[in-house]
Amino acid sequence: MATIETTQDGNLRAEAWLALAYFTIYMVYMFVRPEGELMHWLSLVLLPLLLISLYQRFTSPGWSLRTSLRTIGLRRGNLKTGLAWAIPFGLGLSLVIQLFLSSNREAFRQILLSGKVLYFAPLAFVLLLVTVGITEEFFFRGVLQTRLTALFKSNVLAVLATSILFGLYHLPYAYLKPTWPTHGDLGAAFIAAMSNGILGGIVLGGIYVLARGNLIAVIFVHALIDVFPAMTQIRFG
Numbered sequence: 001m002a003t004i005e006t007t008q009d010g011n012l013r014a015e016a017w018l019a020l021a022y023f024t025i026y027m028v029y030m031f032v033r034p035e036g037e038l039m040h041w042l043s044l045v046l047l048p049l050l051l052i053s054l055y056q057r058f059t060s061p062g063w064s065l066r067t068s069l070r071t072i073g074l075r076r077g078n079l080k081t082g083l084a085w086a087i088p089f090g091l092g093l094s095l096v097i098q099l100f101l102s103s104n105r106e107a108f109r110q111i112l113l114s115g116k117v118l119y120f121a122p123l124a125f126v127l128l129l130v131t132v133g134i135t136e137e138f139f140f141r142g143v144l145q146t147r148l149t150a151l152f153k154s155n156v157l158a159v160l161a162t163s164i165l166f167g168l169y170h171l172p173y174a175y176l177k178p179t180w181p182t183h184g185d186l187g188a189a190f191i192a193a194m195s196n197g198i199l200g201g202i203v204l205g206g207i208y209v210l211a212r213g214n215l216i217a218v219i220f221v222h223a224l225i226d227v228f229p230a231m232t233q234i235r236f237g
Helices: 002-032 037-059 065-072 079-101 105-114 117-152 155-176 186-210 215-231
Strands: none
Touching (some): 002 037, 037 065, 079 186, 079 215, 117 155, 117 186, 117 215, 186 215
């Protein structure tokens, strides 16, 4: 048992370098052509899973797809503990952001008073869950943070490093997309991407640690944090 665990830990450290190389190539691509949410399923989920599975297939005895998914945090273990953190924390933080930090506070109040929140919130949650919730958390927490934890042998360093990379991931959007207020201003885009990404990365990474590596819980947190802000931007008709 100890030999298997040692081998797996060594594999995760090697996979950390592969994941960092993949992220570097991906960032170059993102500056050439920022992709939409649909493409994230390919670049942040399917391709990383394929590469990890192929690597583990040839380096780990008794490999199976289930084994690869478990190293990313897709498992039932500690799910209740993770969701106990995810649901109140995610909704609470989302409410604070929308009521005190958002420029769309008045629109949100109108949605609350009209009662539309009863169906806007569930629809926004499902949409966010299958987009940014799954795709970004699969790669940044499930792939990168898990492997950087093995590389650094420290949850704190892994969370900080992943949070910095999460901030850099938002830079192409902040600089190149006209919908961002920092569009065309590299300095402002860098500050906005890094401040938002690092703060969000620390929160999500911390929840991932508290959930003891259960990715499902942190996916829920990510979607819940964005629910109320998204309600003022997404129109369901």
